[in-house]
Amino acid sequence: MIDGLIKDKIDPLWEAMATPLVKAGWSPNQVTFAGLVLVVLVSLGYVWHGSPLIYGLALGVAFAFDALDGAVARRRxxxxxxxGYFDAVVDxxxxxxxxxxxxxxHDVWILALLAFSGSVLTSYAKARAAIEMPVSNENWPDFFERMERVIYLCLVLVLAGLLPAYKDGIVVAGLAGFALLSHATALQRARRAWGMLKVEDQSRK
Structure with missing residues (x-):
């Protein structure tokens, strides 16, 4: 939702930030893969240092780098x-x-599973509709999309780092909120896709 609202304003900023990568001759897929490597590295770092604040800030940088692949693709x-497919899988x-x-x-396996399944189902709800009929990638103004999820996770970790006495509780509550919002968004998308497919069914009769 945020990305759709500010896309026209933020794309020029990403393209300006992508200038060093463009000059260095990086391809969009190389940038995408580098973003995955950065996320994995800062995640392994969290296992080692255990600071949510450092992890949240480092993830912000890593996810920002990942967002540059589209800017590099446009510039080059x-x-x-x-x-686009490679980028979606890497996400x-x-x-x-x-x-x-x-x-x-934090030993929160069930919450993490619920959070990840909600994220995947949000993506699947649109992807499965696209198998049945042509769909636009622009008309899905859903509440808890990729950018919202990234910002949310980074903010939860930063807050946990700023309030270390409540670190585990904040992470647990944050993941519970993530799971709830992601599944609500998956259902929101599924409802929209169902309606679109019903209209398509009627048009084919």
Whole structure:
């Protein structure tokens, strides 16, 4: 939702930030993969140092780097269907790395599973509809999309780092909120997709 509202304003900023990568000759897929590596590395770092504040800030940087792949693709005129697919798959692995790390460090496996399943189902609800009929990638103004989930996780970790006495409780509550919001968004998307497919069914009669 946020991305859709501010896309026209934020895209020029991403493209400006991507200048060093463009000059260095990086491809969009290389940037995407580098973003995954950064997320995995800072997640392994959290297992070692245990500071939610450092993890939250480091994830913010890693996810920002990951967002530059689209800017590089536009700047180098290298947009492609395969690149968009690769980026979507990597996004899921990034979320798996982060939620798996939180599950391991804070022993919240069930909450992490609920959070990740909600994230995957949010993506699947649109992807499955696209198998049945052509759909626009722009008309899905859902509440808890990828950008919202990233910002939410980073804020939860920063708050946990600023209030160390309540660290575990904040992470647990944060993951519970993540799970609730992600599944609500998955159902929101499924409801929209169902309606679109019903209209398509009627048009084919």
């Amino acid at each position: 005129d290298m947009r492609s269907l395969s690149g 899921r692995y990034q979320e798996l790395a982060v939620l798996g790390t939180l599950a391991y460090v």
